[in-house]
Amino acid sequence: MFGANLRHLVTRYPSVAALCRDLDINRTQFNRYLAGDSFPRPDVLHRICVFFGVDARILLEPVAGLTEPHPALLTHPFTDPCFGPAATMVPDAVLPSGFYRFSRRSFTDSEKFIQGLVLIFREDQNTFVRGYEARAAMMEQGLPTSSATREFRGFALLQEDGVALMIARRGANTGSFNFLSRVTAFQNNFWEGYVTRTNRETLTSQRATRMVYEHLGADRARIRQAARAAGYCGEADLLPYHRRLLRPDEPFR
Numbered sequence: 001m002f003g004a005n006l007r008h009l010v011t012r013y014p015s016v017a018a019l020c021r022d023l024d025i026n027r028t029q030f031n032r033y034l035a036g037d038s039f040p041r042p043d044v045l046h047r048i049c050v051f052f053g054v055d056a057r058i059l060l061e062p063v064a065g066l067t068e069p070h071p072a073l074l075t076h077p078f079t080d081p082c083f084g085p086a087a088t089m090v091p092d093a094v095l096p097s098g099f100y101r102f103s104r105r106s107f108t109d110s111e112k113f114i115q116g117l118v119l120i121f122r123e124d125q126n127t128f129v130r131g132y133e134a135r136a137a138m139m140e141q142g143l144p145t146s147s148a149t150r151e152f153r154g155f156a157l158l159q160e161d162g163v164a165l166m167i168a169r170r171g172a173n174t175g176s177f178n179f180l181s182r183v184t185a186f187q188n189n190f191w192e193g194y195v196t197r198t199n200r201e202t203l204t205s206q207r208a209t210r211m212v213y214e215h216l217g218a219d220r221a222r223i224r225q226a227a228r229a230a231g232y233c234g235e236a237d238l239l240p241y242h243r244r245l246l247r248p249d250e251p252f253r
Helices: 002-010 016-023 027-035 042-052 135-140 220-229 240-246
Strands: 098-105 113-123 126-132 151-159 162-169 175-182 190-197 208-217 231-233
Touching (some): 016 042, 098 220, 098 240, 113 220, 135 231, 162 190, 175 208, 208 220
Antiparallel strands (some): 098 113, 098 208, 113 126, 126 151, 151 162, 162 175, 175 190, 190 208
16 A cells, blocks of 8 residues: 555656655665555655655555645745735734724715725634625625625735735625725724725726725624614715715825
């Protein structure tokens, strides 16, 4: 079994000689392992297992069930330097956990604004975001309004001057990129920035607009109030400081 497993693993590499050099194993001895004529010492077996990402069961069980799963997208060796733990471990001081009330101009109707509620939370050293599209906005686009179809999820990435949120609905059929930077005012519980959506350009709608996040923490009264106000609203219905940060009369650049 060990010889068969080793032969299977070796097929990934174009040169057995180069592989032996990487493993620091004599080529003749390695050929004996491949033929099933010899078994490695415990220290050599450990070296082989670490190199191929398997464990000592390689001696007894088919290798198909022993190889480690492929690394996740953001921790893949290719993307890890740019999107690994250094970017995904967003400090709580930069973006605290809790509920946030947000507001922005509607993408489909420039005369309307959208208010909503999202939850920022930490899990497995990552920072996640979860919320629901406004039911009225889904209906306007002729889309289903069930909780599953309205739900969106995403994750945060640390940026030089703020935080980026990568967000999508189920199946990643639609998504958005959000950038937020803290506002140094009041209790430091406001973030301003912009949101862009993954849509092609049209003459009747826009793909980028300003956005405001207000941290509500665990204040149940304010969270309920924000939940009740979620959906479309007019400019006059925006909270005063939200309207000030959104600057409705200034074009977005």
